[in-house]
Amino acid sequence: MFFKTNDGVKISYTDTGEKNKNAVLCIPGIGASHQLWNKAVELFNHKYRVIVMDPRNQGLSERTYKGQRIARLGMDLEELLNYLNLDKVILIGNSMGAAVIWANISLFTSKKISAVVDLDQSPKMVTDETWRYGFKDLDWTNFPDYLKLDMGRATYKRIDNEMRDKAKAEYQTHPYNPEDDFDLLCDHAEQDWRSLLIDFKIPMLILAGENSPYFNSDFARVVAGMNDKFSYEVIRDCGHVIQAEQPEKMYESVIEFLKNNNI
Incomplete structure (x- = not known):
């Protein structure tokens, strides 16, 4: 399925499950395939309508x-929410997908959103004297050139063969x-979402991969301490792509989080 943004870009999304159910909308990280959400979609479809959005490019x-x-x-996400007439939606973002959610809320507030789930994304990518939990060894002395390097495998646990093949x-x-998304990657990496998260008005669950090659999983505990609406969990035997590496555990954690917040 596709819709066209107000600047004329065709955005792809999948939409499965019964339309009268509450919606879960998932956003992959930069360059990642929506196919890596297939198992998570299957699990959530028992209770929810599930949309997976492919970011532009x-x-x-x-x-x-x-x-x-x-x-x-973040604007593209808002346009999709409006296009599908979604309200009280649960947003789940992996990696940059979480930052897309934060960008959306910074622009449009959380009035259409009931909860957010962050899958292994620190709110600040650049390590400096104010933040110890950035992306790998990225700091202001090597930004942005460090982002041109090969970052290696994002996963720790082997993912399902069918999802990988698709x-x-x-x-x-x-x-x-x-290379076509390098400007986006730099813009993403430059952001600092901490001030937004401190004033968040809705519940957020932070799930960190214990074996993430990109982030120290301690960031989840620190972020959860910023707001009494936040909770966190470190997923064992898991790298950066939590929804593909540990979909069942992710699903269980999200369902428990929603239950605890009466959502």
Whole structure:
């Protein structure tokens, strides 16, 4: 399925489950395939309508030079929420997908959203004297050149063969070129969402991969301490792509979080 943004970019999304159920909307990280959400979608579909959005310039969405900013992706999310007439939606973002959610809330508040789930994304990517939990060894002395390096595998635990094969097939038919998204990556990495999170008005669950190659999992505990509406969990035997590596555990944690918050 597709819709067109107000700047003329065609955005792909999947929409499964009964339309009268509460909606869960999932956003992959930069360059990641929506196929890696397949098991999570299957689990959530027992109780929820599930939408998975391909951010512009990746997945099945249109390739474009336009909108290489995290704020623009936050706008794209708002347009999809409006296009599908969604309200009281549960938003789940992996990696940059979480930042897209934060960008959306910074622009449009959380009036359409009942809860947020952050899958292994620190609110600040650059380590400095105010923040010890950035992305790998990224700091202001090597920004942005460090982001041009090969970051290696994002996963720790081998993912389901069927999901992996479908993601590989998608990359063959819809190739992703990281160079085309470098400006977006830099804009994403430059952000500091801590002030937004301190004033968050809705519950947020932070799930960190214990074996994430990108972030020290202690960030989840620190972020959860910023707001009494937040909770966290460190997922064992798991890297950065929690929804693909440990979908059952992720699902259980999210359902428990929603139950605890009467959502």
